[in-house]
Amino acid sequence: MGRTTWFDEDGLKKGEWTAEEDRMLVAYISEYGLGDWRAMPKRAGLQRCGKSCRLRWLNYLRPGIKRGKFTPQEEEDIIKLHSVLGNRWAAIAKQMPNRTDNDIKNHWNSCLKKRLVRSGIDPMTHEPVVSVKATNSPTTSSPLLTPSSTSFSFSPTSSARLLNRLAAGISSRKHGLDRIKNVILSEPRQAVEENKLMISSKEDEEEEVNGCFMEIDDNLISTTSLDELLCEPYDLYQSDFYHETGHYDLYQSDFYHETDDQLDLFLEIHSFGQDLS
DNA sequence: AACCTTCGCAACCGCAAGGAT
DNA sequence: CATCCTTGCGGTTGCGAAGGT
Structure with a gap:
């Protein structure tokens, strides 16, 4: 199994690694250690780019990697x-x-x-799949929004999880983080009162955010209704998140071990929620 | 046996962060 | 401060294997 071997315009080899190439890379790293990935291939006698060597080492050759079936x-x-x-x-x-x-x-x-x-679990939210009441015109509804009359309620736990997902969803898309955060944090009242959220982007594409799709045009600004963009968090705005921000205590205790930007972002969203209430 | 579809996984690509100059 | 370079990450692709018809 593997990709066909080919050479790019710089004469660098691409595709599947051979046993001999593996041996050369391992031998070089064993002797000289890790260092300048860019210079390494040449020194090791490999016709590969540094990126390819790094990937091969980290994902396949480095010691201690467990392969095979997951338990x-x-x-x-x-x-x-x-x-x-x-x-x-x-x-x-x-x-x-x-x-x-x-x-x-x-x-x-x-x-x-x-x-x-x-199993009926939404892999994005890790919540049981339930239909969200569609509040928008059917022509603009997201493919993931299933119009239904089923009511949708949130427990404190699900609130914390969904907001966690919101933060994770945003932070995992670095290019969108600042945009979304700025909008949410700069004009939250307006965004919520008008039931709209402004999103700017350089791309002309549909982008998935937290399991929902939003349209982004090429003039950097586009609007979409909040419930389309953030369907589940929108419900939180209207219920748990908006009115009962105490649920965040639960989130923080659940998430105490996280120390990176995700927590910072989450706390900012939390603060935003408090301002709103 | 031949063809088609799905699965599993190695490897590629583009982008962003952060350090060096 | 600006630019360049390197590294790291996440999404996606390509392809052989396996399974189904």
Whole structure:
């Protein structure tokens, strides 16, 4: 299994690694250690780019990597970590030192995600799949918004989890973080009162945010209704998040071990919620 | 046996952060 | 302060294997 071998315009080899190339890379790193990935291939006698060598080493050759089938315990750990960290594979891999982020990501995408869906669990929120009441015109509804008359309520736990997902969803898309955060934090009252959220982007595309799709045009600014953009958090704005910000205490105690930007962002969103209330 | 579809996984690509100059 | 370079990350792709028809 593997990709066809080919050479790019700079004469660098691409595609599947041979056993001989592996041996050369391992021999070089064993003797000289890790260092300048850019210079390494030439010094090691490899016709590869540094990026390719780094990837091969980190995902395949470095010592201590566990390969093969994931155990049920590992799968459970991944699901648990994903519910907290979202698609932050590197962060998840740090909690599972013998597995690479690539391996975890592949296993999630090819197996665990589907398994959750089959079990009626939304792999994004890790909540049981329920229909969200559509409040917008049907022509603009997101493909993930299933119009239904089923009511949708939040427990404190689900509030914390969903807001956690919101923060994770935003932070995992670095290019969107500032935009979304700025809008939310700069004019929150207006955004909520008008039931609209302004999003700017350089791309002309549909972007998925927290499981919902928003349209982004090429003049940097586009608007979309808040409930379309953040369907579940929108309900939180209208209920738990908006009126009962005490639920954040739960989140913070659940999430005390997180020390990175995600927590900062979450606290900012929390502060935003308090301002609103 | 031939063809088609799905699965699993290695590897690539583009982007962003952060350090060096 | 601006620019360049390196590193790291997450999303996506390509392809052989396996399974189904």
